[in-house]
Amino acid sequence: MDPVIQQWINTLTHGDTPIHLWPIHVSPTKKILSLEQDSRETLLVYSKDNAYDRYKTYSSCTRLVPRPYTILLNKETFLLEKIPGRLIGDQVYEKLHQDDQHGLTRLIAKTARYTALLHNDLKHCPHLPRPASWREVLEERCSLALEHANSETREKITRICDTLLQADAATTTPNYTGHGDLHLYQIIDNGKCLYFLDPGGEPDTKKKPGPEYDLAALIRSIEYVYETISQLHRPRIPLRHGIQTLLALYTEIQRYNLSSLAIGYIARLLYEYYYEKHYETGLEWIPEKHLYYVARDQHLWLGFY
Numbered sequence: 657m658d659p660v661i662q663q664w665i666n667t668l669t670h671g672d673t674p675i676h677l678w679p680i681h682v683s684p685t686k687k688i689l690s691l692e693q694d695s696r697e698t699l700l701v702y703s704k705d706n707a708y709d710r711y712k713t714y715s716s717c718t719r720l721v722p723r724p725y726t727i728l729l730n731k732e733t734f735l736l737e738k739i740p741g742r743l744i745g746d747q748v749y750e751k752l753h754q755d756d757q758h759g760l761t762r763l764i765a766k767t768a769r770y771t772a773l774l775h776n777d778l779k780h781c782p783h784l785p786r787p788a789s790w791r792e793v794l795e796e797r798c799s800l801a802l803e804h805a806n807s808e809t810r811e812k813i814t815r816i817c818d819t820l821l822q823a824d825a826a827t828t829t830p831n832y833t834g835h836g837d838l839h840l841y842q843i844i845d846n847g848k849c850l851y852f853l854d855p856g857g858e859p860d861t862k863k864k865p866g867p868e869y870d871l872a873a874l875i876r877s878i879e880y881v882y883e884t885i886s887q888l889h890r891p892r893i894p895l896r897h898g899i900q901t902l903l904a905l906y907t908e909i910q911r912y913n914l915s916s917l918a919i920g921y922i923a924r925l926l927y928e929y930y931y932e933k934h935y936e937t938g939l940e941w942i943p944e945k946h947l948y949y950v951a952r953d954q955h956l957w958l959g960f961y
């Protein structure tokens with residue numbers, strides 16, 4: 657057994673009641689075990705990625721983020737409130753797979769509304785790190801993407817980045833920091849409301865983007881689900897239906913800036929390319945394909961910058 661996990665168990669078994677532990681998630685940056693004691697469930701999180709501080713800060717701003725409890729050995733090992741429920745990503749996948757347009761609309765509408773509510777809470781929170789300018793966000797993600805690009809992709813990324821970095825919109829700085837790494841598999845639906853997991857930014861980045869980045873990342877996440885399903889069959893529900901629902905329902909509660917959304921979309925795409933390549937997930941073909949679309953239709957995107 658992993659010595660760190662063994663140490664957790666030793667720390668925890670000082671009491672008399674038996675503890676049941678089982679792994680529920682392992683990723684490049686995090687291990688999560690489910691822990692049951694006295695019929696009470698929590699999560700045991702082991703993360704080298706500052707997750708404790710991020711959860712602490714965000715959950716002090718909003719009830720829509722789970723609360724971290726005790727630090728066990730050091731900040732890398734802590735207990736986290738467990739939210740029972742289903743991931744939005746799994747549900748969206750299911751509805752798309754079943755061509756259930758009504759169900760899909762309902763889910764995306766709920767996601768959009770809760771994202772807007774999350775942003776409302778974050779907007780007024782004094783503890784969050786200051787957001788970076790769009791130029792800083794973009795520069796960081798451009799250089800991460802270039803770390804792994806082959807010569808053909810490198811040329812496209814350089815061209816996209818050069819154009820974008822000159823855009824007026826890149827000089828603006830958002831008013832507040834968003835979630836920073838939002839996707840459909842970071843949102844849990846407990847039947848009543850939605851909870852946002854893993855707040856505070858993407859692994860290996862320092863520049864914190866504004867709320868439009870979250871919205872862009874959700875659009876990208878819908879596109880990911882489409883790409884994955886398309887390997888099996890072509891969904892009948894058009895992609896634009898999901899994106900339109902997301903944006904329409906979000907704007908019932910919050911405004912967004914279209915230029916920032918376009919920059920956020922490309923910055924997120926570049927980050928995804930970096931992430932999939934760097935962590936060798938085998939999914940780099942998804943952002944790569946979409947980077948090619950952006951490079952091909954750059955004149956269309958230019959209108960939004």
Ligand SMILES: Nc1ncnc2c1ncn2[C@@H]1O[C@H](COP(=O)(O)OP(=O)(O)OP(=O)(O)O)[C@@H](O)[C@H]1O
Binds near residue numbers: 687736738739
């Ligand atoms: N508080 C929670 N309550 C219930 N389930 C959780 C909770 N936190 C995490 N999980 C489960 O663990 C999974 C991974 O969590 P998290 O996103 O924090 O890890 P990660 O390493 O950042 O993964 P990824 O890179 O896929 O985002 C979630 O998708 C969810 O299924």
Ligand SMILES: [Mg+2]
Binds near residue numbers: 842853854
């Ligand atoms: Mg995560």
